[in-house]
Amino acid sequence: MPELPEVETVLRSIASRVTGRLIRDARYLSPLAADGEPERMAAALAGRRILEPRRKGKYLIFRLDAGWMWIHLRMTGRLLIDAPRTPWTRAILEFDDGHALVFDDPRQFGRLVWSSAPPDDAGRLGPDALDLDSVEFAARLRGRRGRVKPLLLNQRIVSGLGNIYVDEALHRARIHPLASAARLGPARLARLHQAVAEVLAEAIAAGGSSISDYVDADGRRGWFQFEHRVYGREGQPCPACGSAIRRIVLAQRGTHYCPRCQRI
DNA sequence: ATCTATTCCTGGCTGC
DNA sequence: TGCAGCCAGGAATAGA
Numbered sequence: 001m002p003e004l005p006e007v008e009t010v011l012r013s014i015a016s017r018v019t020g021r022l023i024r025d026a027r028y029l030s031p032l033a034a035d036g037e038p039e040r041m042a043a044a045l046a047g048r049r050i051l052e053p054r055r056k057g058k059y060l061i062f063r064l065d066a067g068w069m070w071i072h073l074r075m076t077g078r079l080l081i082d083a084p085r086t087p088w089t090r091a092i093l094e095f096d097d098g099h100a101l102v103f104d105d106p107r108q109f110g111r112l113v114w115s116s117a118p119p120d121d122a123g124r125l126g127p128d129a130l131d132l133d134s135v136e137f138a139a140r141l142r143g144r145r146g147r148v149k150p151l152l153l154n155q156r157i158v159s160g161l162g163n164i165y166v167d168e169a170l171h172r173a174r175i176h177p178l179a180s181a182a183r184l185g186p187a188r189l190a191r192l193h194q195a196v197a198e199v200l201a202e203a204i205a206a207g208g209s210s211i212s213d214y215v216d217a218d219g220r221r222g223w224f225q226f227e228h229r230v231y232g233r234e235g236q237p238c239p240a241c242g243s244a245i246r247r248i249v250l251a252q253r254g255t256h257y258c259p260r261c262q263r264i
Numbered sequence: 265a266t267c268t269a270t271t272c273c274t275g276g277c278t279g280c
Numbered sequence: 281t282g283c284a285g286c287c288a289g290g291a292a293t294a295g296a
């Protein structure tokens with residue numbers, strides 16, 4: 001599942017190859033990837049030049065010479081440079097330098113679209129998790145009476161965290177996923193911010209987590225999955241205390257935590 | 265404000 | 281071996 005570290009890794013692997021490129025042709029092999037409007041999207045993208053690619057949360061955002069292109073990989077999306085077509089190829093962008101950006105996505109939750117405004121325009125997307133200092137981070141959780149895990153998954157509050165890194169950050173901060181955000185004192189909020197920043201930085205350094213599908217634009221897998229302390233480790237020992245990792249369902253998500261280290 | 269449930273989607277897994 | 285049924289979950293949305 002591409003979350004912030006995986007999207008950042010993809011951005012780094014494509015940035016130098018797309019910056020300044022003219023999109024000579026945009027082709028959709030599935031209307032879903034274009035949000036149901038493949039003709040309109042293809043027409044809007046063809047002939048545009050990519051001025052600057054960036055990332056916010058889990059979005060890849062490309063400033064064009066007219067409007068914007070944004071890509072969300074959701075669950076199983078992949079961006080690949082010059083990859084051969086597969087049954088799961090949903091869109092292909094051909095550049096003026098002869099190279100191509102290929103968007104594969106078996107489950108078709110992902111999107112590659114043109115838009116007149118960037119996706120973070122209408123306040124729908126909170127600040128990127130790596131752009132927040134501990135004061136801002138605490139301010140965005142303060143007064144929230146919801147449980148901490150669903151709040152961290154809410155992209156309007158902080159963007160970029162998904163199921164894996166929320167579980168990992170909460171374990172590092174020794175906070176139970178069911179804990180109420182309103183009851184987190186300054187010390188635990190500071191610890192949580194530190195844990196979020198650390199786990200994201202370490203995961204980026206490891207090229208992300210490759211659970212099933214994820215690879216970067218050159219097809220390379222990440223290795224942070226080997227560093228996971230709780231995610232996907234139900235019944236296995238906690239690296240900190242040896243207790244068996246527990247799995248519950250919270251907000252319709254598999255949620256992994258150590259019952260001994262993580263207190264409400 | 266906050267919660268739960270539903271929808272989208274299909275490869276891969278489980279169990280018979 | 282074959283197949284039905286279920287699971288994974290990010291984000292939008294509806295309804296409580």
